[in-house]
Amino acid sequence: MNDRTEKEVAREVHSTLYSKKTNAQKSVIKTYFDVNAVFEDPIVSVQGHDNIIRQFLLLATIFLNITPEIHTITDTVVAGNHHIVCIDAFIKYRLPLKLLLIRHEIELRTITRFEFNEQQKIVRHEDIWSLKDLLEKLPIIGCIYSGIWRRCTGLVTNQLVILTQETIKAWKYEL
Numbered sequence: 647m648n649d650r651t652e653k654e655v656a657r658e659v660h661s662t663l664y665s666k667k668t669n670a671q672k673s674v675i676k677t678y679f680d681v682n683a684v685f686e687d688p689i690v691s692v693q694g695h696d697n698i699i700r701q702f703l704l705l706a707t708i709f710l711n712i713t714p715e716i717h718t719i720t721d722t723v724v725a726g727n728h729h730i731v732c733i734d735a736f737i738k739y740r741l742p743l744k745l746l747l748i749r750h751e752i753e754l755r756t757i758t759r760f761e762f763n764e765q766q767k768i769v770r771h772e773d774i775w776s777l778k779d780l781l782e783k784l785p786i787i788g789c790i791y792s793g794i795w796r797r798c799t800g801l802v803t804n805q806l807v808i809l810t811q812e813t814i815k816a817w818k819y820e821l
Contacts, residue, residue, distance in 0.1 A: 653721050656731035656760045659768070663702050664714040664737050671702045680767040687773040698771070711740040728769075729762040754779060 655678055662674045675683075675698050684691065685698040692698055705712060714737045721731040739752045754775050761770040782792045 651721075652729045652731050652760070652762045652766065653719055655762075655766075655768075656721075656733060656758075657716065657719060659760065660716065660733050660735070660758055661714055664705075664712050664735075666706045666709075666712060668703055668706050671706070672699050675699050675702075678768050679771070680763060680765075680769045683767070683769050683771065685771045685773075688775060688777050705739075708742075709739045710742050711738070713738045713740075727764050729766075731760045731762070733758040733760075 659674045659678050662670045665671070675695055679695060679698065681695060682693060683695070683698060684693045685701055686692070690701060692701055714735050716733055716735045718734045719731065721729060723729050734757055735755075736753050737756050739754065741750045741752065743750060757774040759770070759772040759774065760768050761772075763769045
């Protein structure tokens with residue numbers, strides 16, 4: 647890594663992956679990721695350079711613009727001489743359509759966790775973000791999810807709890 651710290655490498659990798667620079671994305675993955683590295687987030691889990699590259703190419707294809715805003719970077723050494731770097735950032739994704747009354751930019755708080763091995767290669771890249779936050783920010787889906795779906799789910803689960811409690815009471819009474 648040319649005397650660069652894992653923190654410096656993680657900052658470069660993060661700012662490159664969350665951009666539209668597809669050639670640079672391929673380069674940082676091939677340079678800094680182990681060949682068997684794993685990338686995962688709440689929706690996907692993939693392994694290997696080519697599969698990880700495809701995930702970030704997909705983002706670059708879907709969105710008009712991707713802008714990361716890093717707030718903090720922390721690091722620590724863990725068992726097995728692995729180095730963990732965590733980046734807390736807000737990433738703005740601009741949708742290709744700008745329709746009247748529909749939000750065309752999604753800002754998602756993301757905690758990115760890079761795990762470096764003894765050879766200073768990234769063996770695991772995990773993005774942690776809230777599926778709720780994402781769904782609420784999507785055009786049309788957000789209104790349905792937050793306004794209807796979550797409330798209905800709450801009503802249904804409450805009724806299931808009441809039904810279960812009443813069934814248990816009745817069963818105990820029978821005994």
